[in-house]
Amino acid sequence: MDNNLFATRVQPEVPSRLAGLFPVMDYEDAIKFTAGAPAESLFPAHAMQQAYLDAMAAEGNHTFQYHTVDGPVELRERLAQRAMDKMQIENVTAENVMLTAGGQQGIDLVAKALLNKGDAMVVEAPTYVGALSSFDMYEPTYYEVELENDGLNTDQLEATLKQHPEIKFLYTVSDFHNPGGVTMSLEKRQKVVELANKYHFIVLEDTPYRELRYTGKSLPSIKHFDTEGRVIFLSSFSKVLMPTLRTGWLVADKAIIQQLYKLKEAADLEVPNITAQAINHFLANNSLDDHIAKLNQEYVVRMQAMIAACQKYLPEGVSATKPEGGFFTWVTVNDAINTTDLLYNEATPNQHIAYVPSKNFYAYKNHTNGMRLNFTGLTPAEIDDGMKRLGTLLTHAGQLI
Amino acid sequence: MDNNLFATRVQPEVPSRLAGLFPVMDYEDAIKFTAGAPAESLFPAHAMQQAYLDAMAAEGNHTFQYHTVDGPVELRERLAQRAMDKMQIENVTAENVMLTAGGQQGIDLVAKALLNKGDAMVVEAPTYVGALSSFDMYEPTYYEVELENDGLNTDQLEATLKQHPEIKFLYTVSDFHNPGGVTMSLEKRQKVVELANKYHFIVLEDTPYRELRYTGKSLPSIKHFDTEGRVIFLSSFSKVLMPTLRTGWLVADKAIIQQLYKLKEAADLEVPNITAQAINHFLANNSLDDHIAKLNQEYVVRMQAMIAACQKYLPEGVSATKPEGGFFTWVTVNDAINTTDLLYNEATPNQHIAYVPSKNFYAYKNHTNGMRLNFTGLTPAEIDDGMKRLGTLLTHAGQLI
Incomplete structure (x- = not known):
């Protein structure tokens, strides 16, 4: 087998930016601030199932054809x-x-x-x-x-x-x-x-x-x-x-x-017709606004827990952005701290917490003193617990500089 | 508005090879040999609907998450x-x-x-x-x-x-x-x-x-x-x-x-999980082999009708490939006939039949004496009728060379 099958093409030689983004942690008390996914307990599963059935009923066999x-x-x-x-x-x-x-x-x-x-x-x-x-x-x-x-x-x-x-x-x-x-x-x-x-x-x-x-x-x-x-x-x-x-x-x-x-x-x-029609029927028979209001009602509690935990636990010299929505807070630490090393050497093995280190979010991967924290995938209690551990970790890391 | 928004990029300036591929024909007696789509009357719609429900039941809300x-x-x-x-x-x-x-x-x-x-x-x-x-x-x-x-x-x-x-x-x-x-x-x-x-x-x-x-x-x-x-x-x-x-x-x-x-x-x-799981459940609970056998049983009749009609109606000097499966027959006519012109000037307006002219299937669009005929989207009677008209058309066109 020729190991150079793709040798003349540049792009596939670019390392994946997505591989290994989320460290694997199997500890029972692990708290992951890594998520980019929405909370699946809030999915309108029943209404969406009905929307798929409605789409199939409306168009019959033609639902499944090329469009x-x-x-x-x-x-x-x-x-x-x-x-x-x-x-x-x-x-x-x-x-x-x-x-x-x-x-x-x-x-x-x-x-x-x-x-x-x-x-x-x-x-x-x-x-x-x-x-x-x-x-x-x-x-x-x-x-x-x-x-x-x-x-x-x-x-x-x-x-x-x-x-x-x-x-x-x-x-x-x-x-x-x-x-x-x-x-x-x-x-x-x-x-x-x-x-x-x-x-x-x-x-x-x-x-x-x-x-x-x-x-x-x-x-x-x-x-x-x-x-x-x-x-x-x-x-x-x-x-x-x-x-x-x-x-x-x-x-x-x-x-x-x-x-x-x-x-x-x-x-x-083309767009898959069945999916597009399922969304179409969902929107016809449900209020997306109401659904989003429900999401926001749940997520606001988590965001406020995160903002409070940042104030409570992050040591002097560490800053956190203050979001008004979305999924993430961004934490910036002292330049001398490399958050990738910190993740693998300390955060994961010792504190059983994980975040996504800043390096991944820069085109040239040359910023190493930040981290992305997700707050929508965790309960307020988990956020408090995890941020307490992060505070301990960063306090300790700051003392070593 | 700047009309040159994309001016420095080459590819979008390439004309679409797919646009206008299928001529629009509104005649009541139109026969279209243009299709590339499977016969939707043969879709296993009920079994696939069940497969979607099975997929949602098996994974619950997680069905709808990132995978x-x-x-x-x-x-x-x-x-x-x-x-x-x-x-x-x-x-x-x-x-x-x-x-x-x-x-x-x-x-x-x-x-x-x-x-x-x-x-x-x-x-x-x-x-x-x-x-x-x-x-x-x-x-x-x-x-x-x-x-x-x-x-x-x-x-x-x-x-x-x-x-x-x-x-x-x-x-x-x-x-x-x-x-x-x-x-x-x-x-x-x-x-x-x-x-x-x-x-x-x-x-x-x-x-x-x-x-x-x-x-x-x-x-x-x-x-x-x-x-x-x-x-x-x-x-x-x-x-x-x-x-x-x-x-x-x-x-x-x-x-x-x-x-x-x-x-x-x-x-x-990523692959949409719900679709992949629906296919997975379909394959678990149905025989794809049996479904394909059913398709083939129907399609063989249409293919044989096409092969017979080619022999019956195509004039001297016109050749047709003899398929053993799939969707298409390819017809080659005299070099002097341009099948694109023939389509728009004669086939569509006069004979009310359509095919896809050869030009579209060549990288440099420099072959103009062929046509693609689909046989799976038509009944044997339609195939016979349409091919009779194509025969008439090609006989006439041959006489004009």
């Missing part, structure tokens, strides 16, 4: 309405809505459409690791812009654009950042659009957590401010309904969507 | 067994089986893994248009090898490889070719493997129709002869079960599959 790349127009009409109502995007029709195989495919197809090898793009530092794994395939040159408590640093973004006017693409998680936990301010949203128009780049606004707001007031999407069709708004059913639907949706100019359909046809032909 | 890129091991074990039993591939385990979003994603990910811009690959002439649409994205240099009645011309393949030893990838539809209708002989299957070993390239053997054999004896897959892990065998549930499952599966060396998993994670994260 079209764009999926049911009724579902896209519902999402167009939602984009206007909840995301404050104007004049959205079914033709501006594209269904994708999860948010991940939205990211992947936009990158595929935009990026040639070596092309310049901007990502936040830190950013969503799954997006980096997708961008890597198209071998871009990454420019990183730091994430602040009110979203990416737009001054730094502008300086980067001045120096690299060839930048064609910005990827940003505007609401309840993964992994940062922060939300971009209104002013920065406007500024991003201004810069996109001035420097001629495309913005992918990725918002899987947007409707999971537990405190504070919702802001208009970046897409709301878009004047030149430069912003692609991306959402997903994975966090507000269920991940296995593998259904995301994006809102963009019709011309962009037509290009993306060509890429989707080449990638996997 | 893993590779999908349920039970399903991959079943497919490994099927690969050994039906495809005559040896020593297949669950680790050699990868689930994909339809056969299309299998094609796309293999191409993505192998091809850098400009890389040399071989396709059959004609070949599957959906595969070309996928390959186009990676901007390869195509070398076309003609399709004969016993599969691709291996002498021409060898000559091409001698001249272009940089060729790294061959895509072939070995059984009941789409669009050609032919099946590769045993000798040629062996020869393809010999050449792959000698000239160090990868073979993607795409076999969505393989088990839909209506007459004659099944041949071992090309993968059966593979000695160096150079052959990737690809199948799909779209034609033998239902397209909306959007589930294909490939068999390859573990090392190759590990590379493809990285690409799949970046493309859409």
Whole structure:
């Protein structure tokens, strides 16, 4: 067997950013802050089962046939309405809505459409690791812009654009950042659009957590401010309904969507009709708003437990972002502490806690003093217990510097 | 709005190979030989509905959670067994089986893994248009090898490889070719493997129709002869079960599959668990062999009607391939006739029949004297009627040359 079957292709030689992301821990008292998954006890399983049956009953055998790349127009009409109502995007029709195989495919197809090898793009530092794994395939040159408590640093973004006017693409998680936990301010949203128009780049606004707001007031999407069709708004059913639907949706100019359909046809032909129709029937017969309200009622308690635990247990010199929604808090420790080493040498074996170390969330993996903490997958008691252990660990680590 | 949003990216400027493939015809007496879809009256809808319910019952809420890129091991074990039993591939385990979003994603990910811009690959002439649409994205240099009645011309393949030893990838539809209708002989299957070993390239053997054999004896897959892990065998549930499952599966060396998993994670994260488990439960509680036997019993009648109608109605100088399974017959007419023009100027408006013209199935669209005829989507009476009209049309067209 030739070990060099793929030798002339670059991308597969890129190590996976997702492999080994979540350390295995078998201790009985283990507490994992690593989750990126929604709490499955809150899934509307019964209603979704009914929605699948309704979909099959409505179309009969035709449910299971090939359909079209764009999926049911009724579902896209519902999402167009939602984009206007909840995301404050104007004049959205079914033709501006594209269904994708999860948010991940939205990211992947936009990158595929935009990026040639070596092309310049901007990502936040830190950013969503799954997006980096997708961008890597198209071998871009990454420019990183730091994430602040009110979203990416737009001054730094502008300086980067001045120096690299060839930048064609910005990827940003505007609401309840993964992994940062922060939300971009209104002013920065406007500024991003201004810069996109001035420097001629495309913005992918990725918002899987947007409707999971537990405190504070919702802001208009970046897409709301878009004047030149430069912003692609991306959402997903994975966090507000269920991940296995593998259904995301994006809102963009019709011309962009037509290009993306060509890429989707080449990638996997079409949206699975049965899934799209199940979601369509779910939305017709259930209130997604009510379901999200139920999720938020549960998640807010967990978020507040996390915020309280950060104040209570984290030692001097350690900071935590203060989320208003979403899944994550981001903790920054002393530069001298490497959170990857800490995880494997101390946190897991001694304290029986796990988090995702910062390294994974940076395009060039060169930031080692942060960690992502999930709070939606744990009870308040578990959060308190786990954060107490993390506090002990960080206090001890700080003394060793 | 800037009309040049995507200006620096090449691929989206490639026209879609799939758009407008099927002409719209609204005549009451229209007969369409264009279909690529299976006959939906034969779908096991009730059993599949039960399989979805079984999947949800077995795992409860966890059905709907994120799972893993590779999908349920039970399903991959079943497919490994099927690969050994039906495809005559040896020593297949669950680790050699990868689930994909339809056969299309299998094609796309293999191409993505192998091809850098400009890389040399071989396709059959004609070949599957959906595969070309996928390959186009990676901007390869195509070398076309003609399709004969016993599969691709291996002498021409060898000559091409001698001249272009940089060729790294061959895509072939070995059984009941789409669009050609032919099946590769045993000798040629062996020869393809010999050449792959000698000239160090990868073979993607795409076999969505393989088990839909209506007459004659099944041949071992090309993968059966593979000695160096150079052959990737690809199948799909779209034609033998239902397209909306959007589930294909490939068999390859573990090392190759590990590379493809990285690409799949970046493309859409993972297989939808609910679909994979529904297929798993379907296979556990139903005989796929019996279902396929039922399909074949119906399809054989339609194929024989097509073969008889070709003999009866096609004029001198027009040839048709004689399939033993699958969905298609390929008709070749006089070089002087352009089947695209004939379709739009004569076949559709006057005879109210439609086929897919040959141009679409060639990498460089430079063969205009063929057509693909589907026979599985029509009754024998419709086939006879439609072929009679095609005969009239071709007789008339021949007289005008």
